[in-house]
Amino acid sequence: MKLTTIICAAAFAAGAANAADVVAPSDASFTEYGEIEQSLTGVPGNPEEGMKVAIDKGLGNCVACHKIAQLPDVPFHGEVGPELSWTGEVRSEAELRGILANAKMMFPDTVMPAFYKTSGFIRPGNGYTGKAAEGDIEPILSAQQIEDVVAFLMTLKES
Amino acid sequence: MNFKALTATIALIAAAPVVALAGGADDDTLVLNGEVEMTTKAAAPAHMADTYVDEIISGWHFRADETQALQMDDFENQGMIFVDDGLATWETVEGSEGKSCASCHESPDSMKGVAATYPKWNEDAGELRTVQMQMNDCRVNRMGAAPWKYDAKVAINVEAMIASQSRGMPVDVQIDGPVKAAWEQGKELYYTRTGILELSCASCHEENYGNYIRADHLSQGQINGFPTYRLKNAKLNGVHSRFKGCVRDTRAETYSPGSEEFIALELYVKSRGNGLSVEGPSVRN
Numbered sequence: 001m002k003l004t005t006i007i008c009a010a011a012f013a014a015g016a017a018n019a020a021d022v023v024a025p026s027d028a029s030f031t032e033y034g035e036i037e038q039s040l041t042g043v044p045g046n047p048e049e050g051m052k053v054a055i056d057k058g059l060g061n062c063v064a065c066h067k068i069a070q071l072p073d074v075p076f077h078g079e080v081g082p083e084l085s086w087t088g089e090v091r092s093e094a095e096l097r098g099i100l101a102n103a104k105m106m107f108p109d110t111v112m113p114a115f116y117k118t119s120g121f122i123r124p125g126n127g128y129t130g131k132a133a134e135g136d137i138e139p140i141l142s143a144q145q146i147e148d149v150v151a152f153l154m155t156l157k158e159s
Numbered sequence: 160m161n162f163k164a165l166t167a168t169i170a171l172i173a174a175a176p177v178v179a180l181a182g183g184a185d186d187d188t189l190v191l192n193g194e195v196e197m198t199t200k201a202a203a204p205a206h207m208a209d210t211y212v213d214e215i216i217s218g219w220h221f222r223a224d225e226t227q228a229l230q231m232d233d234f235e236n237q238g239m240i241f242v243d244d245g246l247a248t249w250e251t252v253e254g255s256e257g258k259s260c261a262s263c264h265e266s267p268d269s270m271k272g273v274a275a276t277y278p279k280w281n282e283d284a285g286e287l288r289t290v291q292m293q294m295n296d297c298r299v300n301r302m303g304a305a306p307w308k309y310d311a312k313v314a315i316n317v318e319a320m321i322a323s324q325s326r327g328m329p330v331d332v333q334i335d336g337p338v339k340a341a342w343e344q345g346k347e348l349y350y351t352r353t354g355i356l357e358l359s360c361a362s363c364h365e366e367n368y369g370n371y372i373r374a375d376h377l378s379q380g381q382i383n384g385f386p387t388y389r390l391k392n393a394k395l396n397g398v399h400s401r402f403k404g405c406v407r408d409t410r411a412e413t414y415s416p417g418s419e420e421f422i423a424l425e426l427y428v429k430s431r432g433n434g435l436s437v438e439g440p441s442v443r444n
Contacts, residue, residue: 057373061373063373064372064373065372065373075374076371076373076374077371077373078370078371078372078373079370079371079372080363080367080370080371080372080377111358111362111363111366111367113355113356113357113358114357121353121354121355121357121411122351122352122353122354122357122411123353123354123406123411123412124354124355124410124411124412125354125355125407125409125410125411125412125413126412127410128407128408128410129407130403130406130407130411130412130413131412132412133355133412137355140355140356
């Protein structure tokens with residue numbers, strides 16, 4: 001009940017974000033270290049929503065590659081990327097926002113997909129159909145979903 | 160050192176290639192029918208010297224014991240049922256010339272060694288050919304029969320029957336001479352990061368073999384075991400269809416089975432297994 005209330009409140013808050021305030025993928029401003037200092041929406045991220053994005057195979061699917069010890073009920077955490085269980089202690093929001101949006105700005109050779117990017121792809125497809133993409137390419141996550149995942153990751157602490 | 164400089168230093172360390180854990184592949188031994196010991200690990204071929212893979216490993220080592228066991232006994236290997244189907248097709252007369260495969264090639268063991276050396280240059284045709292392309296050439300030009308669609312079930316079954324004749328023989332495809340250009344094209348494709356997820360073959364199968372990605376244990380993506388019987392779809396699977404599935408999963412526009420690109424990629428990926436035993440039909444998840 002409490003969780004539902006929080007989620008509903010978050011949905012309302014997210015819905016209140018003015019579209020004009022959302023930073024488009026092509027307008028996201030990275031620092032020389034690959035951080036994005038400014039919020040993409042101006043609406044604070046919701047960690048509960050961010051957790052859902054992190055474990056959803058069709059959205060962030062962070063656990064496909066990263067272990068998150070705080071989510072023991074989610075099966076099959078991957079080993080491809082670093083463990084995230086203490087991310088909130090070692091990373092800033094700006095770093096996490098930049099890594100999520102396009103990790104290659106910080107780690108040029110990383111295999112991590114860019115979750116807030118809409119151009120520069122080779123043979124972009126239409127979802128998982130194997131067919132060519134049609135029209136404008138949507139980022140994998142929305143601006144608010146990025147903010148929500150940043151908020152969730154900031155809660156991950158060892159102690 | 161300020162925080163940003165520290166962060167940048169960490170970034171540099173983290174950006175170094177992640178070498179796959181040696182513990183990713185198991186140490187079991189693949190003995191076929193209690194008789195033929197297969198080479199499932201070998202020194203990487205010379206052309207892979209510019210990678211950080213020094214040992215090539217069959218996908219068999221990345222599977223669970225129960226799955227491994229299915230491939231060790233032909234009575235347990237469901238792929239062998241399809242090999243029997245392929246054998247029946249081998250002996251079936253089709254087309255205007257009143258011939259079957261067996262009319263010219265006689266016993267299937269005449270195919271011994273084929274799977275180990277294909278894709279292979281065909282001098283007369285002046286092209287690189289996969290086993291399926293060669294089979295279709297026979298069908299059209301010798302049998303007067305219609306070609307099979309690429310990776311059609313009947314084609315895969317015959318290909319598996321042919322592969323089974325070479326089990327235990329080392330993969331040894333040529334990569335130079337007339338096939339050099341195709342091999343280079345295949346290598347280029349192997350390292351090209353495609354799709355919305357921007358992943359190449361190498362992202363998973365070179366940089367991360369041995370690691371789990373969600374519930375999938377990443378192998379080196381070797382194709383010495385193709386056609387492969389997958390528990391997932393309970394049939395034999397062709398190399399090109401598998402490539403297509405992988406490319407699709409990068410959220411990319413795929414190439415088609417039988418395309419020039421996948422023929423080139425098959426040659427390149429097969430050459431990364433030069434030295435491993437032919438296992439087709441293998442059993443995988």
